[in-house]
Amino acid sequence: MKRVDPFLLSLICAIAMASFLPCTGQMRHLLEGLTTTLITLMFFFQGAKLERHAIIDSVKDWRLQxxxxxxxxxxxxxxxxxxxxxxxxxIPGALIGEELWSGILFLCCLPSTVQSSIALTSIARGNVPASICAATVSNIAGIVLTPLLTGMVLGHVGAGHSPLESVLDVGKELLLPFALGQALQTWIGPIVRKHKVLISFTDRGSIVLVVYTAFSSAVVEGIWHRVPALHLLDVALLDSAILGLVLAMTYAMGRLIGQPTESDISLQFCGSKKSLASGIPMASVIFPATSVGIIVLPLMIYHQIQLFTCTLLARHYAKRSHL
Structure with a gap:
């Protein structure tokens, strides 16, 4: 069995700390400013790290991508x-409330993961270069598509934001630093690739801070009175159903277009993942602070389910015979 990863444990600790020691007042404003800075640095370093030929290569296998x-x-x-x-x-009125449904629908609009998609494709002996390209393009496209889709799917975004305004907000806070990192890649890229701790600190640190500040606001607003424990189980079941359906459909899609097995694996793993690393910062930009805590709950649950399920699937693929 795959154990809970340390990153998810740190997020659980952030939720527990926010539940008992929520930040309020001036401390909350300071943490929000620090979080914004770390998120900006995270996307700047990602832009500096990503080599341009990876973006160009990504469009070659147009069927898979x-x-x-x-x-x-x-x-x-x-x-x-x-x-x-x-x-x-x-069953109207049953299962989870509309706030958690908004979180599930937001989850459905997010881009794919990068690290876990590539790692699992490698374990399964799939098409690793294709997974690198697919996951990269998905994340770049998600900066524009996620807020647009969120606005279309939910019918509203945040507090009075139109989808276009959300795209502009996400572009300003996420795409602009990414583009700046790309522009300075020649000078900054080698430093970032050599000192990977820069990316690890900014991406994981920013997400933990977002979760802590978001849940602090949610606790003050009474999140644990609005979200019974049984509803979290319902969310887990719905997340599992969505993942199972997508895994089956992406497998059928790969067979339909006649890809090699290695490319089918890439399609399944890249096409079924949802990015916690991109999703939480985007939620903090798109939604009001009081809603972010509930909105990201389905995503955090889905994150662990996708890791566990797809690890088992990757191990199954890895046992197939060499041709």
Whole structure:
């Protein structure tokens, strides 16, 4: 069995700390400023690290890359909307409330992961270069597509934000530093690639801080009175259902377009993942602070389910016979 990863444990600790010692007043404003700075640095370093040829190479296998984007930004949102409509029709008022449903629908609009998609593809003996390209393009596209899709799927975004305003906000806070990192890649890139702790500190540190500050606001607003423990189990079941359906559909999609098994593996793993690293910063930009805590709960649960399930699947693929 795959154990809970240390990063997820740090997020759980942040939630526990926010539940008992929420930050308020001036401390909250200071932490929000620090979080914004770390998120900006995270995307700057990601832009500096990513070599331009990786972006160019990503468009070569257009069937695989197109299938991953289709799964990530079309199949997922449609499944989320379909399940939402199904449960509202069959059992209105049952299961989770609309706030958690918003979190599930936001999850469906997010880009794929990078690190875990590549790592699992490698374990499964899949097409690793294709996974690197697909995950990279998904994250770049998500900076624009995620806020647009979130606005379309939810019908509103944040506090009075239109989808276009959300794209501009995300672009200003995430895409601009990424583009600046790309522009300075010749000078900054080698330093960032050599000192990987820079990226590790900024990405994980910023996410833990976002979770702590978001849940502090949510605790003050009474999150644990609004989200019963049983609803978290319902969210886990819905997350599992979405993941299972996408894994089955991406497998069928790969067979339909006649890809090699290695590319099928890349499609399954890149097309079924959702990025915690991108999702939490985006939620903090798109949604009001009092809503972020509940919005990211389904994503945090999905993150662990996808790691556990896809690790088992990767090990299964790894046992296949060499041709």
């Amino acid at each position: 197109g299938s991953v984007l289709l799964s990530t930004f079309a199949l997922f949102p449609l499944l989320g909307l379909g399940l939402h409509a199904l449960f509202r029709t069959l």
